[in-house]
Amino acid sequence: MASTAPLHYHLTHCFSISQCKDKEVLLQHGWTARPPPRYSFSRNRENSINLTTSVSRPIKAFSVDIPSYPLLQPPKVEEESDSELEPADPDFYRIGYARSMRAYGIEFKEGPDGFGVYAAKDVEPLRRARVVMEIPIELMLNISKKLPWMFFPDIIPLGHPIFDIINSTDPETDWDLRLACLLLFAFDCEDNFWQLYSDFLPSADECPSLLLATEEDLLELQDENLASTMRKQQLRALEFWEKNWHSGAPLKIKRLARDPEKFIWAVSMAQSRCINMQIRVGALTQDTNMLIPYADMLNHSFEPNCFFHWRFKDRMLEVMINAGQQIRKGEEMTVNYMSGQKNDMFMQRYGFSSPVNPWDVIRFSGNARIHLDSFLSVFNISGLPEEYCHNSLLSKEGDAFVDGAVIAAARTLPTWSDGDLPPVPSIERKAVKELQEECQKMLAQFPTTSKKDLKILGILLKQIMDASHQLDSYATFLLCKIS
């Protein structure tokens, strides 16, 4: 991340303006805007004006102009109206007001998985889902999934060559290339929101996407299928850039991505942050690939506490807490990125995998069923299902390893536990033997054994110790020199 300060302090600090004089407002408030300062006005539900600005450091005061769009008052509806005419929806009067993102009871913080969204207070379970974020369509970058290409909001001017590039993509497969083009175009549009928001996107160095991985990184995956898929994807993005960003391309295209790395970074942003939804805009209902600021800071969980909802009435994306969900202050708010997908798909698209992916179960061919306690003790595993680990106290031969595959199996095996039938020793022994054999067969397919892994780790550890020893000596040498 370009900045370590909490996101909401930079982008959504709001001031209420109480006194206006000759279109000028003096805010006796102790803040300043970090360059480039940007102010936007919106009218809130109470009909007073909000000034939204990027804020970070205190100063004494500053003044701003009030924009000249009309501040319409929804007419007061008489309770007993003589008229037979139907009054317009009060929202009709709010069209044209500049809108910004709103957040309720959440904070953006940087954690082990980059930025994430956290509860700023306890959330008691409610019977109905409740809104924690509202993001207006104006801040998004959306493209219809199918032809004819439609952009919401429509930021591409008629005849701009980026449209031809987008138009040349395969409607079935190239959604990420189209979204990357739109993102790069938004960075280049004067006053576009994404010019500021890009400060909060992970840079190429911070981004865990495998599209940006080196050949060395890919080899370390020890998964030839995944590595080869990623090589193909890297090549696809590179060829697309070469085809459209050639020496004869117009300057307004060239400056969007002067080198292929920039374009591939944009594709990785599109892949790892895109949300797919059906949205209704006016009379149109569209399947859409969407980049939604703020909502794209939510991390993934297979047991999410939040979900997305499109509010068509005023074109807002709502992030909502599940009905009946309890969340404690400080807990992370999450959504489910993909259901029914194995870890290799998560790695491909998002650059992470999960040890608790319920879709990544190990398939056993035999019919062996085994009591959970027997299984855990046979494989020296302890802990609760979420955090099974090797129990060295149970280990007889001093083997310090339980392979990941066995632990993964423990989560998914055809086991039963207390409350079901009690274990029958003779059947258990037979089942254990079958499962052990099958685990051994699976493990044989991996390039290293646990012994080899231990050896590699030993070498690595020695190298780290040597390096740290050298650093120590160098530090002592420098200290001597200084003194």
Ligand SMILES: C[S@@+](CC[C@H](N)C(=O)[O-])C[C@H]1O[C@@H](n2cnc3c(N)ncnc32)[C@H](O)[C@@H]1O
């Ligand atoms: C939509 S973004 C979420 C915001 C992101 N953490 C950031 O700093 O911008 C998706 C990226 O977040 C990270 N991420 C999300 N959920 C994760 C998880 N459960 N475990 C590890 N990384 C995760 C991955 O790097 C993924 O590509």
